[in-house]
Amino acid sequence: MIRRDFLRRVLYSGTALAATGAAARAITPRIGQDATPVLDLFKVDPLNLTDVNLTGTDPPGTQSLPTFTAIPFRLEDVRILDPDLLRMREQTLDYLLALDSDRLLHNFRVNAKLPSSAEPLYNRESPTNGWRGHYVGHFLSACSQMYASTGDVRLKAKAGAMVSELAKCQAQLGDMGYLSAFPESGFDDLEQGRPAAVLWYALHKIMAGLLDVHEHMQNPQALQVLEGMAAWTDWRTGRLPEEQMQRTLQIEFGGMNEVLANLSAVTTNPRYLVVAKRFDHHAVLDPAAQGRDTLTTLHANTQIPKFIGAAREFELTGNPRYRDAAQFFWQQVALHRSYVTGGNSASEHFRTPPDVLASELTDLSQETCNTYNMLKLTRQLFTWRAEPQYADYYERAFLNHILATPNPADGSPLYYLGMQPGQWKVHFVPHEGFFCCCGTGLENFSKLSEGFYFHNEHSLWVNLFFASEVNWREKGVILRQETRFPEEAGTRLLMQTKSPARFTLNVRIPYWAEGASVTLNGKPFEPEQKLEPSSYAKIDRTWKNGDRVDVKLPMRLHLQPIPDDPTLAAIMYGPLVLAGELGTENLDPKRIYSDDKFLHGGFPAIPVPELAGDRNALDKWIQTVSAPVDKAVGQKAVSQKNAALTFRTVNAGRPQDVTLRPFNRVFNQRYCVYWKFRPAVEA
Numbered sequence: 288m289i290r291r292d293f294l295r296r297v298l299y300s301g302t303a304l305a306a307t308g309a310a311a312r313a314i315t316p317r318i319g320q321d322a323t324p325v326l327d328l329f330k331v332d333p334l335n336l337t338d339v340n341l342t343g344t345d346p347p348g349t350q351s352l353p354t355f356t357a358i359p360f361r362l363e364d365v366r367i368l369d370p371d372l373l374r375m376r377e378q379t380l381d382y383l384l385a386l387d388s389d390r391l392l393h394n395f396r397v398n399a400k401l402p403s404s405a406e407p408l409y410n411r412e413s414p415t416n417g418w419r420g421h422y423v424g425h426f427l428s429a430c431s432q433m434y435a436s437t438g439d440v441r442l443k444a445k446a447g448a449m450v451s452e453l454a455k456c457q458a459q460l461g462d463m464g465y466l467s468a469f470p471e472s473g474f475d476d477l478e479q480g481r482p483a484a485v486l487w488y489a490l491h492k493i494m495a496g497l498l499d500v501h502e503h504m505q506n507p508q509a510l511q512v513l514e515g516m517a518a519w520t521d522w523r524t525g526r527l528p529e530e531q532m533q534r535t536l537q538i539e540f541g542g543m544n545e546v547l548a549n550l551s552a553v554t555t556n557p558r559y560l561v562v563a564k565r566f567d568h569h570a571v572l573d574p575a576a577q578g579r580d581t582l583t584t585l586h587a588n589t590q591i592p593k594f595i596g597a598a599r600e601f602e603l604t605g606n607p608r609y610r611d612a613a614q615f616f617w618q619q620v621a622l623h624r625s626y627v628t629g630g631n632s633a634s635e636h637f638r639t640p641p642d643v644l645a646s647e648l649t650d651l652s653q654e655t656c657n658t659y660n661m662l663k664l665t666r667q668l669f670t671w672r673a674e675p676q677y678a679d680y681y682e683r684a685f686l687n688h689i690l691a692t693p694n695p696a697d698g699s700p701l702y703y704l705g706m707q708p709g710q711w712k713v714h715f716v717p718h719e720g721f722f723c724c725c726g727t728g729l730e731n732f733s734k735l736s737e738g739f740y741f742h743n744e745h746s747l748w749v750n751l752f753f754a755s756e757v758n759w760r761e762k763g764v765i766l767r768q769e770t771r772f773p774e775e776a777g778t779r780l781l782m783q784t785k786s787p788a789r790f791t792l793n794v795r796i797p798y799w800a801e802g803a804s805v806t807l808n809g810k811p812f813e814p815e816q817k818l819e820p821s822s823y824a825k826i827d828r829t830w831k832n833g834d835r836v837d838v839k840l841p842m843r844l845h846l847q848p849i850p851d852d853p854t855l856a857a858i859m860y861g862p863l864v865l866a867g868e869l870g871t872e873n874l875d876p877k878r879i880y881s882d883d884k885f886l887h888g889g890f891p892a893i894p895v896p897e898l899a900g901d902r903n904a905l906d907k908w909i910q911t912v913s914a915p916v917d918k919a920v921g922q923k924a925v926s927q928k929n930a931a932l933t934f935r936t937v938n939a940g941r942p943q944d945v946t947l948r949p950f951n952r953v954f955n956q957r958y959c960v961y962w963k964f965r966p967a968v969e970a
């Protein structure tokens with residue numbers, strides 16, 4: 288409970304909020320008053336935008352709010368049927384259940400001077416690490432999303448108990464709402480420009496976790512603890528002149544603007560949007576809003592959440608500067624600073640100018656958190672206008688980075704997805720990795736379906752091709768997707784509905800699919816416009832129970848050269864990045880697990896073959912080793928699947944030919960994604 292002296296300090300401290308009277312609303316305890324809290328993050332209308340000047344120098348209340356073209360289905364409404372995704376989710380679920388809550392809470396209790404006899408965790412959750420506490424936030428988010436995806440009540444109980452314990456720590460830490468695993472004095476250092484840890488970063492994860500528990504588990508205590516933290520954040524940041532606040536933003540602060548904007552939408556309280564805006568890092572956002580790329584040399588994952596927050600602030604304020612910044616940033620990173628996998632960064636930084644990547648094929652390429660965050664931003668930008676370029680990128684990064692990370696043996700995530708030819712995937716030792724990518728790694732596999740389907744009042748979008756079912760409650764329609772994609776080059780969509788329903792079905796035609804075709808109940812569907820790659824097949828009709836749409840998406844081999852060196856190129860098959868299997872020479876397979884994100888070296892490099900095939904005729908020298916499997920039944924299908932989508936070069940490898948498989952299926956050995964091409968040899 289927040290006491291009256293705090294209320295007085297907020298009201299008379301000269302913050303923007305003091306003038307609005309919004310502070311009084313925010314500290315009103317919500318428990319018991321709001322039996323059905325607003326849970327829809329996309330609900331923007333109720334904010335009273337005339338209360339405060341939300342857009343800096345812009346006149347208040349003069350900008351209209353944007354509307355969404357397509358919003359994602361809730362995790363609860365999508366049922367995954369794909370066996371590989373189910374395995375990954377199951378491994379993560381088991382891990383969430385196995386994590387020891389007392390160990391996770393240890394640093395919070397120590398900081399609050401509450402007793403704890405638990406054994407401390409390791410690396411970034413060790414008792415002296417500046418990141419401590421962040422993993423608990425990811426844990427809460429992952430439990431919430433996993434609960435929404437599976438309905439497993441054990442997660443609800445576990446996350447709920449943890450929120451109760453965090454509430455005790457918060458109460459013990461005073462009456463300001465502060466909650467963290469480290470002392471508040473660290474913020475003095477941060478504000479005074481002294482060396483400081485990534486304090487806001489850790490707090491952002493905890494706040495986002497609490498919001499997720501509230502949203503997915505309808506836990507009012509989570510919202511109460513979160514509002515306490517937000518009130519403290521308001522007090523802490525409201526005291527600082529803007530220039531000083533901006534200086535603190537030079538230290539990584541996660542998505543503080545995003546979580547506060549989301550809280551504002553959930554509670555319909557504009558106060559939190561004012562606080563969110565204090566975390567707008569102008570040195571980075573302003574150039575992007577003007578279409579200037581100033582990212583070179585910057586730490587990559589520090590920047591992405593700032594733009595996720597900006598996108599959310601656009602949705603809640605209508606200020607086009609936020610929109611322009613988020614869209615420009617996405618374009619630069621997704622289209623000009625990413626590898627063929629959709630991942631970005633080398634040694635965690637944007638080290639080179641746009642479209643310069645040939646020098647960036649290192650063992651420390653592609654921090655996995657970055658792709659987690661880029662997918663979040665991409666999903667958000669897709670909702671605005673449902674543009675296919677966002678869905679194309681989403682598929683690229685989801686299939687070729689996220690799904691390429693968990694070791695099939697145990698689901699263990701990884702930090703970097705190295706692009707150095709001859710590199711191997713280095714996974715965390717289960718139960719010993721508590722780095723950022725372990726936290727986002729938990730989340731990735733607890734919300735697997737969130738990019739699959741979108742909708743609005745009269746349209747449904749199918750963006751990804753995985754065996755699954757979506758329940759469109761408002762329309763009384765269940766759409767079932769039956770496919771063995773990517774083993775199968777297409778999908779079929781089956782309608783289940785008690786009564787006919789009129790809507791437009793938008794089926795994505797990916798950037799890689801030339802010659803796509805659609806049949807409706809067995810008859811060719813003739814679209815108004817040709818089904819070009821990177822578009823949608825739009826079928827507007829009254830759908831009946833049993834209606835069936837078959838989609839053929841021809842896959843072919845294609846090359847993606849690195850932008851600044853035409854002799855360096857990756858080979859793709861349809862949506863899949865193929866990697867060469869290079870074996871375990873000079874590599875102890877047991878040592879591909881590490882408890883340190885930097886332990887990627889230690890084994891001598893090996894020579895990697897170069898390719899001398901004709902780059903314009905890949906079919907001539909890359910042959911299928913086994914044809915795609917036609918019938919999936921039982922155990923036989925599993926072994927067939929492991930062999931499917933396997934290719935081999937023929938008389939083109941120098942000094943020897945190589946076997947190519949989807950990068951997301953190559954584990955426990957060396958690989959190569961970008962090949963050095965020699966001039967083609969005439970036959």
Ligand SMILES: [Zn+2]
Nearest residue numbers: 654656723724
């Ligand atoms: Zn990370």
